[in-house]
Amino acid sequence: MSGVNALWQAILVLVGGGAVGFLYKGLDRKLAARLQGRIGPPLRQPVLDVVKLLSKENIVPGTAVPWLFRAAPFLALVAATTALLYLPVGSLRPVLSGYGDLVLLLYLLAVPALAMALGGFASGSPYAVVGAQREIVMMMSYEFPLAIAAVGIAWRLATLGLSPAFSLATIAANPLWGLVGPLGWIGLLFLFVALLAVTPAELSKIPFDIPEAETEIAGGLLVEYSGANLALFYLADVIKTVVIAALVVALFIPYGIAAPLGVDGVGGQVLDLAFFLVKLFGVIFVAVTVVRVAFARLKVDQVARFYLLPTTLLALAGLFLLVLDKVVMGA
């Protein structure tokens, strides 16, 4: 792959990812509103929000650590967009495939949250500090089941002799559901549910929006952010939503429809891309929109307990079943 070609692809993925992110953000808000019996904002509202934020004054509070306060939104956005380049889009290989794998992606996913916590600590507001502490506690709780789900899949692929097992291209090209026995199938289902449960927390959405908790700590981490800096965090959130959904799709539902329908060439790729977008939407709708409409906000100890006990146990059970499956299947 030539350098120029890769550059073009990267730009295409970033712009496309951003556009899709805005579209899904708008859809999420609209559908949540309809589920709540409201009319909701127009689809382009997220774009309008960012445009407006960019035109607003960018205030750095006097008690903040200025360079860290300004750096945090950039860090979040850069990490989120970089993660976008490691994800397979439809039947296309990730732009940066070969330069990093699933483990790198997990780290990249953790960076925006860490950046937000840093920005919170740096902003010198008690609300932001409380929010940052909550973000860190929440991360420590949900990272474990997330890692189990990712590693479980890669390990099973490796036992099947596929390599590089940790490459997302390999994972997306070889859906595990068809390669494992019934035990592994149940295990995969467990891991899938665990990953879906982690999704709203990754995105700080109700019931896990405790780092921002509008009615409690007035926006928490983001309380001191305004103007362009807030817009950057908003963008990072928009893109991270796509990244998480794409990760769920790549790990668990990487199927295309072009091959079963017998369409190939460019037409097939377009068809797969469209199907991919539908799958993304499905994941976002189920794991974010419906969940945030159906629950009240939990407290930090309840969030930690939820991830450390039931979710982790579920993920561990899934991993255990995959191991059993390997023993039974013998391959």
Add this chain to the structure above:
Amino acid sequence: MREKVKPEEMAEANERAPACSTCFEVPIGPIHPALKEGIRFTFWIEGERIRKVDIRPGFMHRGIEFMGTKRNLIQVLYLAERICGICSISHPLAIVQAVEQAAGIEVPPRAQYIRVIIGELERIHSHLLWAGVAAHELGFDTLLHYVWKVREPVLDLLEDLTGNRINYAIPIYGGVRRDVPPEKYPVLKNALRYYRSLVDDFVNFFLRDPSIEARTRGVGVLTREEADSLCAVGPTARASGLRKDVRQDWPYFAYPDLGVRAITPEDMGLEVQGDVYDRIVVRLLEVVQSIEIIERCLEEMPDGEIIAFPKVAALLAHLKKAEGEGIGRHEAPRGEVIHYIRLQADEEAPVVWKVKAPTYSNLMPWYPMFRDQEIADIPIVAASIDPCICCMERVQIVRGGREETLWKEQLLELSWAKTRRIVRGLGPSHVTRRASRGGADERR
């Protein structure tokens, strides 16, 4: 002479709180998304736990009592209606009782029933409003939108009966200004049937929802003893197991005939825990109770006059001649509201008008409720007494452009001075007027 409380003594009072070296201070308010009106909480937080709280009201004082003493009693009635936007009939209902007592006015029985009907409809809409706010404080906006949507029919009904969604302008000294004619009974009964049919939904959405239970069970506990000794009123007291309700203890209007009984969680077969969950239970049961009361009113309401003085001029003339004092109490949706009024012959305006809104009595119970709770509990615990800060604010002392706080000793001094003045026959008006005007000093 009056002694100033020294700063050292204040510091000493602060030190009485449990020492906490790792605490940091989190101010909530006067402007904060968890609060609908201005009041300031200062929390000392250790980790996520509240170790100490200080509550400072005084941001919303509007001097309504003072304005009242400059207007004639009919105008005062309209002012009273505007003390609170949510319980906008509770204050008029209390002040008409006070004035009727002071001026010796008899009220026709039908008017008493109509007052009860409007008052109970207000309780329904107020409790629904509260349920929505509580859901929002818990981060459950879906429930907020649902509850506020089903609250609309009762507001429409009130508009149909009185002409307004809020500020109904129905009670007047000696009766009510508008009848509820028999043609309206079907509309009323339809609305009541609608709310009856919703009760099961409410029980499911609020009381059987695991995420709401997780956020409200064992949160903001007020024990029965604390509720009693801190004089909590309304649903806050009843949720702690205190059967305390003006409608039951000192029945007025048509309530003696209706036999209202104060509601506690025990009525739903639950053990009283005095937490936020119990406060939801009590308010839910009170909506059902209000529906029953209105249904009985419609059955038992006698025909006849609705007002003692059909002409306002005649009423004003009667009130101008009246001399004496009266106390009106009404069980507002948030608890007992009390109006005290003192009339003097040949004075159109009341000499003294004193208002005590229910939130005033429910401020102190906040202290035990907040004890050892988490930051995440602050909004729901604060909202659980259904605070009405504007209605509660009674005084704000500003001297020379600077705010001042009166401490317990100074307040005691002031109340002794007031008692002395009353004994000498000068009346307590001095203090009321001076305090509202902004000088609480005792110059005469």
